Amino acid sequence: MNTQLDTPVDDYFRSHLPNQTEAGGRKWLYPKATSGRYTNWRMIVSWVLLACLFAGPMIWVDGHPLFLFNVLERRFIFFGVTFWPQDFYLVAIGLITFIVFVSLFTVVFGRVFCGWACPQTIFMEMVFRKIESWIEGDYKARQRLDDAPWTTEKLLKKSAKHAIFFLISFLISNTFLAYLIGRDQLLAIIIDDPGNHLVGLFSILIFTGVFYLVFARLREIVCTTICPYGRLQGVMLDKNSLTVAYDYIRGEPRGKKVRGERGAGSLGQGVNAPPQALNPPPPALYPLPQAPRPAPKGDCIDCKLCVHVCPTGIDIRNGIQLECINCTACMDVCDEVMTKIDRPRGLIRIDSLNNIAQSVPFRVTGRIMAYSGVLLALLGLIGYLLASRPPLDLTVLRAPGQLYQHEAGQVISNLYSLEVINKTYKPMKLAIHASRADANLRFVQPLGTLEPGTLTKVMFFIDLPEQTITQNSTPLTLDVATNGEVLHNIETTFLGPVK
Template identity: 70%
Template sequence: MKSDVALSPSDFRDTLPTADASGGRRWLYPRETTGRFTRWRTVVAVVLLVALFAGPFVWIDGHPLFLFNILERRFIFFGVPFWPQDFYLVAFGLIAFIVFVALFTVVYGRVWCGWACPQTIFMEMVFRKIEGWIEGDYNARKRLDASPWTTEKVVKKGLKHGVFFLISFAISNTFLAYIIGRDQWLTLITDNPAQHLAGLATIVVFTCVFYLVFAWLREIVCTTICPYGRLQGVLLDKNSLIVAYDYIRGEPRGKRVKNEEVRGKSLRADQPSLFAPTAPKGDCIDCKLCAQVCPMGIDIRNGTQLECINCTACIDVCDSVMDKIERPRGLIRIDSQANIEQGKPFRFTARILAYSGVLLVLLGVIGYLLVSRPVVDVTVLRAPGQLFQRETGGQVSNLYLVEVVNKTYRTLPIRFRLNRVDARLRFVQPLASVPAGELTKGMFFIDLPEKTIRQNSTPLRIDVLAGNEVVDQIETTFLGPVK
């Protein structure tokens, strides 16, 4: 049932939470929170941080679990190697990921931002924790920033930023290890620095970037730099699950006094409210703790906002307040706007089903392409600038270039077979095997008797065999003279 409870226009914000009246930067000092969602977020953050830092150093059967070597165009996902020839798989994967993000946002809002985004995890679970340990709670941090430069302030600020820089250095090294691999990274940091100036300069640059992000930019990354936050305006609807304030139950808000009636029921039917009936009020006591714990500086009571990252800190602090005043939890909760306004429970809409269908099709296509992906990828091209050559014995030859990519972790014997019995294939240099996980190049001639050539361009098929198994088939053409 729709309620006539509404918020006054004066309750809504008309300024940026990170800007002061003059348009300058307003520094945020979020309070620490405790509660069930905070505990679960901490567990998720620890798992993801361990996975992130361990990723480039976990090897299986002598090979890394992850590698994103952009320079050499080598990629390994969960131990499976990918080459530039597999780019179509990456394209399908990116499309599926975008659809998944859209679907997930339509249904669950910005859970990624608050629970799994590296920016949020490092900022809230690492850098802010360290800041609190060194400078104190949110009030102490405010006083320290407002105070003149004393010995205590210099020591605390210097220690904090020194630790920030060291953590940024560790993050930079980890990301570099993902790119160049564990062994090359170890060589980089243990060898003579003069031999690796480019790599060391890269580490310094990325260390400075990470330090700037977490020591200064902070929430600006989410509101200004990252485009995902702005997408939620077109992805969310009234059926999406979001962190929402139940204004129907909470309004009108105000401080509680004795002998005052509370709208709604008390926590238990057999337990009367602490306040006797006089003037009815909502459950919100306007303590403003939900705004004080928000890492983005917003007041969730103003509704869904661009800055909200669904971190659920406001839910935990509001639940603790409801417990103290003996009111039911959930004044701020994960719910849909439709359920708050009209009491409609969550349901699968046509849009959600459409996104799900597209996602399942894409996942099916990716699965099929992964299963059917050949273990050897062969590219054959006619040598540029070459037509044909007449050889002795009435033979005509064409020169070809070949590239063979071994996508496995074992050396593969390789041989080539033509589909014509009168054709002969001869390599300039022998090519009998391809090393594991490497690209091998070669050149070969194909000879055909001139008397059998009936057209300028004769189609040929080259079978590529690994052992006795045909792993690839190449269609090419043979140029020859026609009388």
């Protein structure tokens, strides 16, 4: 019997946000702190990710940062590999690959990224919320403090909390700035007179205010309303996805437990069954009238602790909801309750709807295989493009607005511009020669040595004897070599008169 269908369904949650009051205003949430195996693992993952975030711009490889997203100079570094505007196709393919990976991960594991790896959740739950609890007390003390009139104690606690919030937001802003301009440039700005960097200081204060607003006021609204990923998960999940789910078959009907009472959900006639249930008496000779027995209750005792610990304020017993970020806090607190009432843990667990309703275990569906195939193809493509990416990027163009010039000795010359990017971390000295033996190259500026990760522009002339020119546009090949090895063959054209 499906107990969920026999239980009245409260549809209030479908038309009202969990942080919404009856009048339509915002209801401030006070999540209860949790402990347990999942909370402990979340803390370990969070501190590792926070360490990686703050250490990222400080780690350098071969004289270059491990990560850099310099939008102004159009220079990006991922894991020590430099990407220039000419490599934007690699960045675009990488973003597509990341989106496909997130889609596959969501199809299989739901919105677990939001609860375990999202910077918003990590900072909110593992940094700002803990500071708030340290200063103002547990969730009940915070609620009492907010409802109380303004006193000296309340003013001091609120001032200290928001001052620390602002300082941490300022630190986060500087960390993100280090990812944009680099460690050395940030340190130079810090040491230098702030009056010389008013625009940068003003920008930092704006971003600090944004981070402060997010963690001090918006909080769960970012996850439930602003973040686009939360909206997309609804079209990615299906009944086979593994999400934080409530076993309604085992848990319903809800109700307080009486000592010695047997639950209907999972134990059956086991440890909690009365002795007469294990050894039933022989049948009576004559049937005796018996009082009707109440329907057995499920394992859920309706303590509502799963609601109290939820950072977005939902009731997971209502089913999968958009606001659920799969933080597993409800799983820890429910396991504690099940242990206390001598019931098996896992009333709220990571499971699929099909397994709960029909005992169908997780299986690899065609949708998962399709996402996996696309992801593997994109990873293979990125690997091939990175392996075959040339160390130099060269562009040769004829000078705009110029045709050809007559030089002494019946020589025709064309003016060209050369733009070359050294994508390696080693200096390189180039030599450029024309494939034709009668062609002569004259550089306006010396090409010199190309420094690692730099862009160089030079101008040069190509001279050809006038009697060898037989057409208006003559194809010409330039060989680019370093250490005697030809790296590139550049095709261009040479303009000249035809008699």
